[in-house]
Amino acid sequence: MTDERAPTPAPLLQIESLHKYFPVQKGLLRRVVGQVRAVDGVDLELASGETLGLVGESGSGKTTLGRCVVRAQQPTSGAIRLDIEGRDPIDLAVASQSELRTYRQHMSMIFQDPFLSLDPRWTVLDIVSEPLRKLQIVKAGEAEDRVRALIEVVGLEAQHLHRYPHAFSGGQRQRIGIARALATNPKLIVADEPVSALDVSIQAQILNTLKDLQQEFSLTYLFIAHDLSVVEHISDRVAVMYCGRVVESGPTRRLFHQPLHPYTEALLSAVPQPDPDRRSDRIILPGEVANPANPPAGCHFHPRCSYARDICRSEDPPYVNWEEDHGAACHFSTEIELQGV
Amino acid sequence: MTTSGSAPQAGPNTAEALLTVQGLKTWFHTDDGILKAVDGVDFSVPACSTLGLIGESGCGKSVTARSILGIVPRPGRIEAGTITFQSQEQGSVELTAMDPTGREIRSIRGREITMIFQEPMSSLSPVHSIGNQLSETILLHMSVDRREAMERSHELLDRVGIPDPGQRLQEFPHHLSGGMRQRVMIAMALSCRPSLLIADEPTTALDVTVQAQILELIRELQAEHQMAVLFITHDLGVIAETCDHVAVMYLGRIVEAGPVREIFHNPRHPYTIRLMESIPRLGEERSRLNAIAGTVPIPLDPPAICSFLDRCPDQMEGVCDQAMPALVQLHPHHSVRCFLHSQEVEGP
Numbered sequence: 001m002t003d004e005r006a007p008t009p010a011p012l013l014q015i016e017s018l019h020k021y022f023p024v025q026k027g028l029l030r031r032v033v034g035q036v037r038a039v040d041g042v043d044l045e046l047a048s049g050e051t052l053g054l055v056g057e058s059g060s061g062k063t064t065l066g067r068c069v070v071r072a073q074q075p076t077s078g079a080i081r082l083d084i085e086g087r088d089p090i091d092l093a094v095a096s097q098s099e100l101r102t103y104r105q106h107m108s109m110i111f112q113d114p115f116l117s118l119d120p121r122w123t124v125l126d127i128v129s130e131p132l133r134k135l136q137i138v139k140a141g142e143a144e145d146r147v148r149a150l151i152e153v154v155g156l157e158a159q160h161l162h163r164y165p166h167a168f169s170g171g172q173r174q175r176i177g178i179a180r181a182l183a184t185n186p187k188l189i190v191a192d193e194p195v196s197a198l199d200v201s202i203q204a205q206i207l208n209t210l211k212d213l214q215q216e217f218s219l220t221y222l223f224i225a226h227d228l229s230v231v232e233h234i235s236d237r238v239a240v241m242y243c244g245r246v247v248e249s250g251p252t253r254r255l256f257h258q259p260l261h262p263y264t265e266a267l268l269s270a271v272p273q274p275d276p277d278r279r280s281d282r283i284i285l286p287g288e289v290a291n292p293a294n295p296p297a298g299c300h301f302h303p304r305c306s307y308a309r310d311i312c313r314s315e316d317p318p319y320v321n322w323e324e325d326h327g328a329a330c331h332f333s334t335e336i337e338l339q340g341v
Numbered sequence: 342m343t344t345s346g347s348a349p350q351a352g353p354n355t356a357e358a359l360l361t362v363q364g365l366k367t368w369f370h371t372d373d374g375i376l377k378a379v380d381g382v383d384f385s386v387p388a389c390s391t392l393g394l395i396g397e398s399g400c401g402k403s404v405t406a407r408s409i410l411g412i413v414p415r416p417g418r419i420e421a422g423t424i425t426f427q428s429q430e431q432g433s434v435e436l437t438a439m440d441p442t443g444r445e446i447r448s449i450r451g452r453e454i455t456m457i458f459q460e461p462m463s464s465l466s467p468v469h470s471i472g473n474q475l476s477e478t479i480l481l482h483m484s485v486d487r488r489e490a491m492e493r494s495h496e497l498l499d500r501v502g503i504p505d506p507g508q509r510l511q512e513f514p515h516h517l518s519g520g521m522r523q524r525v526m527i528a529m530a531l532s533c534r535p536s537l538l539i540a541d542e543p544t545t546a547l548d549v550t551v552q553a554q555i556l557e558l559i560r561e562l563q564a565e566h567q568m569a570v571l572f573i574t575h576d577l578g579v580i581a582e583t584c585d586h587v588a589v590m591y592l593g594r595i596v597e598a599g600p601v602r603e604i605f606h607n608p609r610h611p612y613t614i615r616l617m618e619s620i621p622r623l624g625e626e627r628s629r630l631n632a633i634a635g636t637v638p639i640p641l642d643p644p645a646i647c648s649f650l651d652r653c654p655d656q657m658e659g660v661c662d663q664a665m666p667a668l669v670q671l672h673p674h675h676s677v678r679c680f681l682h683s684q685e686v687e688g689p
Contacts, residue, residue, distance in 0.1 A: 057548035058519075169636045170398075199397035200575060204619035204632035211629070226549065233621035233630070256624060270553035271623055272578030276601045284557055285550045288518055341624035 010083050012220050013046040013069070013188060018078035018093070020064050024293060036293040038064040039075070040244030043319070048085075048187070051214065051221040053235030053252065055228060055267070057289045060241040062224045066190045068093070069222060070109050071100055082106065084187055105135050105184035112193035114173030118165040124151065124176055125161045131183045150179040153216075155209060171202035175209070182213065192224045207234055228271050232256055237325070240264050243290040243300040246319065250326030257340040260328035262305050265338040299331070307336050357427070358385035359569050360409070360454075360537055365422035365437075367401075367408045374642040378404040378417065380593035381687070383668065386537065388427075391563065391570040393584035393601065395577065399637050400590040402573045406539045409571075410450050411441035428453055429536060452482040455530035459542035461522035465514040471498075472510030475529055482533045497528040501558060520551035527558065534566055541573045556583055577620060581605055589613050592640050592648040595668060599675035609677045611655045645687075647680065655681060 020039040023032040039061045046052050056062045067073040069080055071092050080092040084106050090099065108131070111117035118127055128150055129143040138146055148158050154175045165173055174194065181189055194210070195203040211234065213219060225231050231238060232252055239249035240263065248261035259265045269283040285304045290296055296303050302312040311331050321327035322334065367379040379401040386392045394402045407413045409424055424436040428449060439446040458464050466474055475497065476490035485493065491510070498506035501524040514522055523543060530538055540559065544552040560583065563570055572584055580587050581601060588598040589610065597610040608614045618631040635652040647653070647661045656662070660680050669683040670676045677683070 057550060171636055199637070200577070201397060201616060201619050201633035202636065204621075204630035205634075207621070208629055208632055228549070229621040229623050232623060233627070253626075267549060268623065270549045272552070272556070272576065272582040274577035274581050274605065274617065274620060274622060276581045276605050278581075282553060284553050288520055288551060289548060 011045040012048040012083060013044075013222075014079070014081040014083070015042055015044040015065075015069070016079040016081070018042045018065065018068060018080065019076045020061075020068055020073060021076045034293055037244045037295065038292055039068065040292070040295075042078075042241075042244075042246050044239055044246065044249070046188070046220055046222060048220055049214070049218050050236040051223050051234055053231035053238040054222060054224045054241060055226065055231050055238060056241035057226060057267075059243070059289050059292060061244040061292065062241050063192055065241070066109070066192050066222060066224050069188075070107050070190050071095070072109070082188070101135070105131075105137055106186050107188040107190070108181040108184065108186045110174075110177050110181045110189060110191040110194045113197050114170055114177050115165075115197075117177055118173055120165055123162050123164055124156075124179075127165070127176060128179045128183055131180065135184060137184055146183070147179070150182055153182070153213070154179045155205075169202075170198050171205060174198060174202075174206055178206075178209065178213070182217070185217070186219070188220045188222070190222045190224070193226070194223075195230060196225065196227060203230070210234065228256075228267060240267065243295050244292050245300065245329065247301065247330070248328040251324075254323075254326050255340075259338045259340050260322060260326065260333040261301075261330045262307050262336070262338065263301050264328075265340070266304075268341050269339065299329075307332060357388070359388040359427050360386040360571070361423075361425040362405070362409070363423045363425075365405065365408055365424065366420040367404050367413055367417055368420050369417045371416065371641075377593050377640045377643060379408060380640065380643075382422070382590075382593070382595055384588050384595060384598065386569045386571055388536065388569055389563075389567050390586065391572055391584045393572045393574065393580040393587040394590060395574060395580050395587060396590035397575055397637055399592070399639065401593040401640075402590050403541055405590075406456065406541050406571065406573055409436060409539065410454060410456060411436065411439065411446045412450075413441075426454065426537075448482075451478065452533045453535050454537045454539065455533070455535040456539040456541060457523070457526045457530050457543045459545050461519070461526040462514060464526060465522060467514055469513070470510065471512055471514065471517075471525055475510070475525070475532060478529050479532045493532065494528075497532055498525070501525075501528045501531075501562075502554070503528075520547055520555065523547065523555055524558070527555075527562070531562060531566060535568055537569045537571065538563070539571045539573070542575070544579065545574070545576070552579075559583070577605075577617065589616070592637065592643070594648065594678065595676075596649065596678045597676065598668075603675050607675075609671065609675070609682055610649075610679050611653045611681070612649045615652075615654075657681070 018039055019041060021035040021037055024034040024036060026033045042065060054062045068075045075093045078093055081089050082092055083089040090103055125147055128147045132138050132143050156175050195206050223234055235252045238252050238255050239246045242263050248264045266283045266285045287304045290300045298314045299312045299317050302308040317329045317331045319327055319329040363383050365379055365382040369376040369378055382405055396402045408419055419437050426434050426436055428434050472494055475494035479490040479493050494510060495506050498509055503509050503524050544555050584601050587601045587604050588595045591612050597613045608617055615633045619633055633652055645665045647666055650656055650661050665687040666678050666680045667685040667687040668676050668678040669685050671682060
C-alpha cells in the first residue's frame with residue numbers, strides 16, 4: 001500500500017493553483033449573478049506510477065478537478081502540466097484542441113456508472129476500439145486484435161466482443177470501461193468513483209484488477225472516491241477536498257493515522273466500521289457540506305468545526321506543509337490533537 | 342441431523358416477536374421463467390429490536406421488505422409463507438392473507454409499519470409542500486383536524502433536526518438537500534408512532550458525514566418511540582453499527598443469521614466469511630482483497646442445489662451440488678445454511 005518509492009524528480013502531473021468557476025445565471029438575459037467555485041485554488045502533484053486518492057463529499061469539487069485534468073472541462077485559471085517521458089511537457093489547462101489531440105492517448109478516464117457510460121447500441125468491440133479509431137493510433141485491421149488482447153487483460157473473454165452492454169453485469173461493464181480506458185496505452189488514468197456503484201464482492205474484484213493493471217502497465221491513477229476505506233486501500237497518497245479546496249494531503253498511512261485537519265478527522269470517524277465492538281464515540285459533524293456558490297467567510301469548514309476559534313471565522317488558513325509532504329490548511333494543525341484510525 | 346419441526350429463525354425465537362416471517366416466497370412470473378426473488382425466508386423481529394438484512398443486489402432483501410408491506414411490484418406475487426404481525430389495535434394479524442389494496446392492510450401500512458427508502462426524492466411529491474405531505478399522512482391515520490396535524494408536523498420536523506421547521510413546512514422537496522429530505526421521510530414515517538420501521542438502504546445515497554447524522558437520528562428515535570427497526574443494507578459497517586441481530590441473504594434465502602457480534606466475530610457460512618474478507622477496512626493494510634469470484638447469478642428457475650455453489654471455494658463435490666441445505670441452528674442463536682455444518686436438506 002504505502003511501499004516506499006524513490007521520489008521521481010519530475011512529476012507526471014503537476015497541478016498549480018487550479019480554479020474552475022461556473023457562472024450562476026439568472027433572469028431572461030442570463031445575467032451572471034455569482035460564481036460556483038467548484039475548484040478554488042488546488043495544487044497537487046502526481047508522481048509516475050503512483051495512485052493519488054482524491055476524497056471528499058458531494059460538492060467538494062473532486063469530480064470537477066478530475067474532469068479538468070482530462071480537459072473534459074476547461075479550467076478558469078491555473079496550470080496542469082503533464083510531463084510524458086520523451087515528449088515536451090504540456091500545460092493541459094491552456095492547450096489548444098489540436099495540441100491536446102496528440103496528448104489524448106496518454107490519459108483516459110474511468111467513470112462511476114457502468115450502466116450510463118457505455119453506449120447501449122455499440123458492441124464491446126465498438127466501445128473499446130473507439131479511442132483507437134478516434135485518435136487513429138492503430139491501423140484499421142489491427143484494432144480488433146488489440147481489443148481482443150485488452151478484453152482478456154481486464155478479465156473478460158474474447159467471445160464477449162460482439163455482445164452489447166446490456167448482456168453484462170455491473171462488474172463486467174466496469175471491466176469494459178476499464179478496457180476502453182486502457183486502449184490507447186495511457187500513462188494517466190482518472191478514475192471517478194469506479195467502484196461505488198458495484199456490489200461489495202464485485203468491488204474487491206475491480207480494485208484488485210486496477211492494482212494488477214497498474215503494476216503491469218505502470219499506470220498513474222488519480223482515484224476519486226468518497227469511500228475512505230477504498231481510498232486507503234488503493235492510494236499511495238491522499239488529498240482531502242472540502243468546498244473546492246484541498247484541506248489536507250499526505251502519504252496515505254500518515255494521513256489516516258495522524259490527520260492534521262479536523263475535517264479529515266471527522267470523515268474518518270464517520271465511516272461505519274464493520275466491527276460491532278467499535279460502535280462508539282464518533283464525531284458527528286453538525287450541518288451539511290458548505291455551498292461552493294456561497295462559502296462561509298474565513299475557513300470554509302469553521303461552521304461545522306468543533307475546534308473553531310475567532311480567527312477561523314475571519315481568516316482563511318493557508319495550506320502549510322508540516323512534515324515532508326504531509327500538510328493541511330488549518331490554523332491549529334499543530335496545536336490540536338486529532339484522532340486517526 | 343436435527344429433526345425439529347419448527348423452522349429455525351433469524352433472531353431470537355421469542356413467542357411474542359412483533360413480526361414473524363415464515364417460509365416467505367415471492368416470485369416474479371416473467372416471460373423468461375419464474376424469477377424466485379425471495380425463495381423461503383424465515384425471520385422474526387422482536388419488539389424494540391433492530392434486525393439487519395444484509396446482501397448484495399438481487400439477493401431479495403428489498404423484495405422481502407415489500408412483501409411485508411404488501412407492495413410487491415408486478416409481476417411479483419407472494420406464492421407461499423406467512424407474515425404475522427402483532428398489531429396494537431387488531432392483535433395478531435396475518436399480513437399475506439390481506440388484500441394488498443384493502444382497508445385492513447392500509448390501517449397497518451403507513452401507520453403501525455412504515456418504511457423509508459434509499460432515494461427520498463422518489464417517495465416525496467414534487468408538487469406538494471412538505472407541510473401538506475406530512476399533515477396528509479397524519480390526517481389519513483389519526484383522528485385530528487388540519488390545524489392539529491400541521492402542529493404535529495411542525496413538532497416532527499423539529500424533532501428530526503430540521504432547522505427552522507415553520508419555514509420548511511411551506512417549502513417543496515426540491516428546496517431541500519438529500520440529507521434534509523431523508524429527515525423529512527423519517528418524520529413522515531414516524532408521524533403515526535409505528536411499532537416497526539423498515540429502513541431500506543436509508544443512507545446509501547448520502548455523504549458519509551450526513552450518513553452518520555441520520556444513523557444517529559434513527560437510533561435516538563428508536564429508543565424514544567420504542568419501535569423495532571428492520572434495517573436493509575449492503576453495508577457491513579452500517580449493520581455492525583446499528584443492529585442487534587443480522588440475517589445474511591443470498592439469492593432469495595437467508596444463509597446465515599444470529600446476533601451481530603456472533604456473526605461478525607464468528608461467521609460460518611462461506612459467503613459471509615468471504616464477504617467480510619472482501620471489504621477494505623480502515624486502518625488495515627492489505628495489498629490485495631480476497632474477492633469473491635464470479636457474480637451473483639439471476640435466480641431464474643434455479644436448480645435445488647446450494648445457490649452459492651459456483652462461487653464457493655469450500656464446495657464439496659457430490660454433496661453441495663445435489664441438494665439445497667437447510668437453515669439449521671448451530672447453537673441457540675446462530676443459524677447457518679451450509680452442508681459444511683449440517684447434512685440437513687431443505688424440505689420441499
